[in-house]
Amino acid sequence: MMSVRNFPKRMILPSLFLAALIIIPFAAPLITADDPVKIAVRYRLAAPDLEHWLGRDEFGRDRLARVLYGGQVSLTVAFVATTIACIIGTLFGLVGAYFRGPSEFVTSRLSDIVLCFPPILLALLVVTLFGPGSVTLVAVLSVLYFPTFARITFSEALRVTSLDFVEASRALGTPSYRIVLGTVLPNIAGPLSVQYSLTAAAAITIESGLSFLGLGVVPPAPSWGQMIRGARQFMNQDPLGIMIPCAALVLTIYAINFFCDRLRDTLDPKGTSGSSMDEVSKPKSRANAPTIKDPDVVAVINNLRLETAHFGTPAVIEDVSLTLRANQCTALVGESGSGKSLSSLALMGLLPGAIRQVGGTLQLRRKSDEVVDLGFLDARRLEDIRGNDIAMIFQEPMTSLNPIHKISDQMIEAITAHRPMSKSDARAHAIALLKRVGMNDAERRIDSYPDQMSGGMRQRVMIGMALSCEPRLLIADEPTTALDVTIQAEIIELLQTLRQDQGNGLSLLFISHNLGVVADIADRVAVMYSGLIVEEGPAAQILRDPHHPYTRALIESMPSSHEELNSARGDRLPAISGTPPLPSARPSGCTFRDRCPIALPACAHIRPALYPSADGERAVRCLRAPEAPAGVMNHQTEAA
């Protein structure tokens, strides 16, 4: 599956460790010349010496030989049994999940029955009936473990089967067996291989347990369980005897689990960056003391610059400055990857650990009129501000609401987190909020669960919760993208009314890719492209008369901008060619120049600044815009 060249580094150590533990027992004849079953009563319980490194056991047999040869038996039984269980279980699971119907019934019921028995009891029963021995052990362990594999395969295959690419294979007419083996199986290999390692470890333990009880490997053949059983009687005189097989067991199981852990991380495409994700990053240096002079301004983002934690990587956000005023809705517009969501997360102090703020300030005027710089607050003060001074609503309300708690409980929790209030007062407040966000029959519906509500109602609940502490700033990150158009229109209207009603002058930061929605709600618009604000100003001006070629192209590529165009007549939409650049592949000069229809040679040399218009109302980052200072192009081209 994986070539040697791209063998992941993190797997090297556990793989070597595991391989050593498997190979060493099978290399026993090379390590020791002693016979594991040769009795020499004269030397019973002899202490270790140069010839017998680990001493001798109660029958005078060489312990090193016994632990190595015993390992052969224990490992063989465990791995053979696990392999058989894995193959049978996977087949059952795949057939059950892909073909459903009767085969699903057989798979799930059969495994249910086997899972009903406590494993060790079932093993005892079978061994008692068929007599002890390695073959019986393998059979018992396979029967014991195949249901686990069937279960995992079944649920994973069910998940994969419902994905579009399997549906696409079916639509292509690919035969079923090829879909199951060629598409479904490789996609569930990750969890299966982890389960394989876990089961092998468990099988080793059970094998030892059964041998210890005298039901596994028949004496005098060595096995780790046998060794523990023998040494148990002499535990006081000779503790080494019991420690050796135990150490072998512990080491093997640790090696397998270590391997599993790393394997799971390696196979999980998302699990690469590990645990650093939860840390909230902090900027490197302290900027000037925060000041917002204008009492109308709620928050100011000034020259925000964000970089990924990896050394030498370019900025994800190069330069974002925004002023958010009370009673105003500012829309942050851009395509995916433009950095609009990151800018808002920075305001919430919720940047992912991989991203660091390396420059700029994020100032907020709190409800108490105190001005703070969000970049320099500790986690506790940020918690106090989040939900209290700044609230946020997201695209998919279902993921932000806890499905197992009633709406009432979640709202009461949100309210009492920032306001000392009795539970019944908080409930009354919650009902009042729900009424404000337009929920009919709020007294009754507050006690329903999130999944009993429609998407539009859930978004209303989220808005109600966000408003519970009367924040100064509400950040709405694509709040209507997941909703139907009629519901979207209602939510937009609701946000509009709330903004006008909110006594303390709510400032709304509305993040969206949909210019139509933005036109409906925003007072000011900031257009982002590739980590920069490229155009900013009053919504009506920007949308009617865009000065940046990117803004213009965005508007023109919307089908709703061209009500006269019709593809059946062969009309084509004016599309922007190419795709937005990744942060690491931004062109020199203007980041949009590759895709820009009006780019000049000078655009490759000069990274334009945000040039303000004469009246100061709007600004645009383009050399060819009317705002660009005369001569900037000639002057700097010569310099370059």
Place this chain on the structure above:
Amino acid sequence: MTAAPLLDVRNLKKSYSIGRSGLFSKRSLKVLHDVSFSVAPGEVLGLVGESGSGKSTIGRAILRLIESQSDVMRFDGQDLNSISPVRMRSLRKQMQIIFQDPYASLDPRKTIRAVLSEALDAHGLHKGAARVPRLIELVTLVGLDPSFLDRRPHEFSGGQRQRIGIARALAVEPSFIVCDEAVSALDVSIQAQVLNLLADLRAKTGVSLMFISHDLSVVRYISDRVMVLYLGRVMEVGPADQVHFSPKHPYTAALVSAEPSLHRENRRIRLTGEIPSPLVLPSGCIFRSRCPYAQPACAETVPPLQTVGDQHQSACLRTDIL
């Protein structure tokens, strides 16, 4: 519409059983109620509706990816209701689907070469030496570079993945493609590229499309005719421009008016109440619970589709209002 339709569907029904209400009676959830339509060769039929309208179910039912019941379901002269599984598999060469989610619709473990080869292998097309030129032709057709063939999906952007999905559908040279929200997950600038690509392909290959989307202006741009669905019933069907600019059904009018637009004045028609649960549908016209023009008569009969113009039909009793 003089030519024989490529696809003809009469009274398509689909219901899911959702547990039992009594010991013997199964409760069922009807998601499609007697939906009838046809698609002419080379025609683009747009399907619009909100979530729960059954528009995606229709696409999957035609491709026989889910079971459904219908009085007539004919594709290219063949009866899909009585077709044998073997014949159906070879018929799949002619009908394809493009999915909404460019991330879920490609197997993360397969290279683009493997994805496209699977399509060709399934029907034994372009074997041996003819394979590579065909693969190159396909990726070039959707505007990608042939050097991309040996890359895996995670190396591509959403728009590029969607192009790969389109190339996969085109690989078997189908005469009919269901585009299930094929541009909805894409950024505006990429959406325009993909829409242009689909329009070009249609002009070049004469393929028929069933274009499913919740975005009315996208559907209007790409479609010849548009069918508006609400809770599994057809509300209105007609030429794209007519349905969009002079809707005859109050639901269509409300949908069009709710659509955010840069250029139109906000003249939204307010709908009252929420979309009813499909388990307890209103009697008569299912839209009446939210309709601003509903009358007592609307509760009594299910309004039939009536002709209101050239090729234009609407299922509303109140022909006097719009």
